[in-house]
Amino acid sequence: MAFAGRGRELRVLGSWLDRVVSATGGSAGQALVIKGRRRIGKTRLVQEFCARSGLPYVFFQATRGLPAPLSRQALFDAVAEGEGMREHGSALAHAAAPDDWVRTLTAVAAALPAGAPVVFVLDEVPWLEEADGGFAAALKTAWDMHLSAKPVLLLLLGSDLAMMDRLTSYDHPFYGRAGDYTVGPLNPADLQDSTGLDAADALDAYLVTGGFPELVTEWRAGESVAGYLHRQVEDPSSVLLTTGERSLAAEFPARLQAGRVLRAIGSGERTFSGIAASTGGADGRPLAHGTLAPILAELTEAKRIVAAEPPLSTRPAPKLKRYRIADTYLRFWLAHLENAVAQAERGRGDVSAARIQRSWSSWRGRAVEPVIREALARRVPEGLFPEATEMGGWWNRQNNPEIDLIGADAEPVARHVSFVGSVKWRDETPFGAHDLAELAAAARQVPGAQDAALVCVSRRPAPGTRIEGLAAQWGPEDVVAAWR
Template sequence: MAFTGRGRELRVLGSWLDKVLSAGGGSAGQALVVKGRRRIGKTRLVQEFCARSGRPYVFFQATRGRPAPLSRQDLFDAVAEGEGMGEHGAALAHAAPPEDWARTLAALAAALPADEPVILVLDEVPWLAEADAGFDAALKTAWDMHLSAKPVLLLLLGSDLAMMDRLTSYDHPFYGRAGQYTVGPLSPADVQDSTGLEAPEALDAYLLTGGFPEVVTDWREGESVSGYLRRQVEDPSSVLLTTGERSLAAEFPARLQAGRVLRAIGSGERTFSGIAASTGGADGQPLAHGTLAPILNELTEAKKIVAADLPLSTRPAPKLKRYRIADTYLRFWLAHLENAVAQAERGRGEVSAARISRSWASWRGRAVEPVIREALLRRLPDDLFPEVNEVGGWWNRQNNPEVDLVGADAQPVAGAVHFVGSVKWRDDTPFGARDLAALSTAAERVPGARGAALVAVSRRPPTDAAARGLTACWGPDQVVDAWR
């Protein structure tokens, strides 16, 4: 798979290697925890970084369920085969590892050069801890007594976000010894660069692929959105169809209730009560609060697959929480693709393509909103809105009105609202006078928005009449450029 984008991520990793090269971090060695959702491209990113660094490196990838003694032998083999390790790697080429992790890691540290920087990568650290409960403590001991004294950049990779967070938590042995960095999907700008599309179509491509590298790189340069979709839904083994299923199977093996909750949110349920009703039992009774609440907490806090939003204004509204799928690709997959594999296997990919086409405009209009809010957060504050630090939406219990954009100084309760805005992501119709009038009326309902500016984000430029009533209007180019 061709490597694309990731300029910012490579610069971050490079800055940590610079700390080792300069020994400016307080010790010769530096440790960084690199986490991110499964299949988001962590391993490929770090492998590319190591190859570009020009430094010796060791890349060890753990295997789930592999007994600890075999994993320790695999680690020694990885050191022996490490790029540029030479005589240092040869020292462990035929060595049998000790019978515990503490002495194994100490032996590894002894084999590393003392006068030349080296990158040491331990991939899928949670699987090592699963196989041996003593791994975490052994890692702490090895770092304190041996590894940190060497000019080594230790990169600890993992896809289980909750376990990776615990690795550096206060009550964990490795607390205070490593930085943290989260690898996200490719950005809309990366997707545009990879696909060669204009900004409006590149944002469509981002909504379909979610920036998952293996899905993005299967997009032929310059290929239209409809052409890409037709090609993918006709092939039951295509990456667009299969990545979602593999990701869910890896994250939630045999977790039927969590899967049902995800599917309810993916189908459009946004409130706690709506999700409970749609995931209830065969008797028609909603899922009990004591059952649903911890599942939603896991999905939002631990897995970070679901986001929980609150209306943004100067008035608190904690009971108006709304849930959405945070993963852009998974949001599309749950809404449109879960049943497309079966159609593709029957040779009826056109059925899936037609179904997606019918609902695309309405689905896209809502799906693009969180992407636009993130883009504005990357652009603001600026000279026009110097006090806007948060961008959200606003709604009341009846969702009437439902305001797409609220720019404020803080969240979830703002001290001041500086703008209220609308997102109109239509192919043919620009933001017009009727849209401006509706926005002006809705703004009057937002607590604290009296006198706030009116803004819009529109796929097409606004009409002249509407533009005169707006303080600012951003288009697709400005949205994509927010990531550059």
Template sequence: MQRFIGRRHQLRVLSETLASVGGAVGSARPGECILLRGRRRVGKSSLVEEFIRRSGVPSLFFTAAGGSAEDELTELLDSVSHSTLPGRALFAEEAPQQWNAAFRLLAEALPDDRPSVVVIDEVPYLMDRVDAFEGMLQRAWDRLLSRKPVLLLLIGSDLSMMEALNDYDRPFHQRGREMVLGPLNPADLAEMLGLEPAEAFDAALVTGGLPLICRDWPHGGSLWDFLEASLANPISALLVSAERSLGAEFPPQAMSREVLKAIGAGERTFTNIARAAGGVSHTTLTRATEVLTGKRVVAAELPLSTRPSKERRYRVADSYLRFWLAFLEPHMAEVERMRGDLTLGRVREQWTAWRGRAVEPLVREGLARLLPDQGLPAAPAVGAYWTRSNDVEIDLVGADREPVAKRLLFVGSVKWLEKSPFDSHDLAALHKHRAALTDEPVPLVVVSRSGVTCDGPQAVYGPAELLGAWQRR
């Protein structure tokens, strides 16, 4: 069996919560609920399966499939029959025809004298297909399930719907604690794939830290080894995962798909996106970007400074999806006719330039995690700054808040080239851009893949130091 990598914190939280449930056996309301959300294929189900395997307690794992309310209920009954709950035979005897009755029987099937785990996966499907599902779930929890020593895990990939489940005006409000599962981080990838720090960041940019894709990466292998093998296989996880995820969230005819393609191709401004998407109207584009940002597929960002700005820029939020849209999706036909070598050559030609910008959000996240460090204070906001004409672009801006800061804490530059260190010319450009942003002598920060050959920056980070942001300290 393959070793389970990462997720130590999440496994610990789940284990501690289950222990709390077990310690409350015999009390009035020992049950606890966790709302687990994360993008598709990020490993939510695998995490929970591993947790259940380690816990050894009676459990039920039910996954909604997006069918009718009747079909979903049939699947629930089948899942119960294959569960390890001690009272699972009750469902075979009564075969409930309504969800309220199914929840009642489920509560009866749970043990009273020891903890158990009940998992409902893809909850947004049930919210969408089963009338009054949230209300029925709330009543079942309040009156029945929470009175049993059960850990109820509600899992969903539609981030906005899972967040809405816990909104103050929804029936299930404040009945569960929220847990967000992100992709495997660069430190996880370094351990899992046997990579050096710089190569771990490359892996993060291409795979997005999605476990299913990472499994195909040869241990200790290079980026190009991985890409060559994946592009030679038309059904590799690298090629098919994005289409499956998008197909589940956006129908092929939806304008959101065209807008996403335009952003993935490198368009960042509203006007350019509209043009690249086929000249869509302002109203249509606004609606599409709202859908994409609401589902957390696209990030809409403003320049971080002490002055308000309307120069909003868009980017694909997921690293893997960004890579797939830029290099793979436009050329799937050649991969399918076994000419992945052509696609690989295109990646090689454009890789350095694409990576230089693609790594910046990951660098900002790393810095936010590391600080305070090297004399720099903690920064509640780490972003970037740009002007409409792009005559001033600053990769790193630390501030006390965003998007309009009261105080800037530092500015910095990211130079992510393999054979070109940050030098005095780069430092002069950073000084010039800082002067265009602020009159204050805020500290200068440099993040460089190949080191620094000049004096002046207050703090310098390379791949190894940045990787430490995700390692246990």
């Protein structure tokens, strides 16, 4: 698979390696916890980093369900076979691994070079902990007594976000010994560079792939969104169709209720009551509060696959919280592709393509809003509104009005609202005077926004046209530039 983007992530990893090479990190060794959802590209990123470093490295990939004794032996093999490790790791090539992790990691530490920097990667740490509950404590002991004294960059990777969070939490043995970094998907700028699309189409491609590297690398240079989709939905084994099912199976094995909740949100349900009604029993009764609440808590806090957002203004409104699928690709997959494999197996990919085309404009108009909010949170174009560091939306109980963009100085409750905005992601018609009148009327209902500026983000902004009363108008190029 071709490697695309990841400039920022490589720079972060490089800065940690610099601490080891320059001996400026406080100890000879440095440790960094790297987490991110499955299939987001953590392993590929770190492999590329190791290869580019030009240094000796050991890359150990854990196997789920493998008994701990076999994992320890596999670690010895990985050290012996590591890049540039032939001289140092030869002692472990035919050695039997000890019957505990402390002595195994101590032996690994002894095999690492003492006078030259080395990168040591443990991939899928949660699986090692799953097989042996004492692994984390053993890692702490080996780090304190042996590994940290050598010029080693220890990279600990994992996809179980809750477990990786615990690895650096206060009550965990490894607390205070490692940095923490989260790897997300490829960003829209990376995706544009990889596909050669213009900014508007690159954002469409982002909504389809979510920036998942294995989906982006399937995109042919200059290929249209329609062309990519047509190719993918014709093939029942395509990564676009199968990645969603694999991700859900890995995240929620045998969790039927969690899957139903996800599908309800993916189909458009956004309120607690709406989700409860959609996931209720055959008798028509909504799912009980005591059942749904912990599922939503797991999806939002532990798995982070769902986002829960209250309306943003100067007045708190926690009971008006809304839910959405936080994973951009999974949002597209749940809305359009869950049944596409069956159609492709029948040779009817055209059915799936036609279904996507019918709902594309309306679905895209809402799906792009969180991407635009993230872009504005990163960088408001033209340096406007320096106090607007938080982005959200606003709505009342009746959803009338419903405002796409709120720029404020704090969240979930703002002290000051800088701007109120509208997203018009239409193919042909730019934001116009009628849209402005609707936005102005809606803004008057937002608590604390009576003096806020009015802005818009449009897919097809009218070039060289300034609408009286609009403080700023931004287009796709401005959105993508936030990641430059």
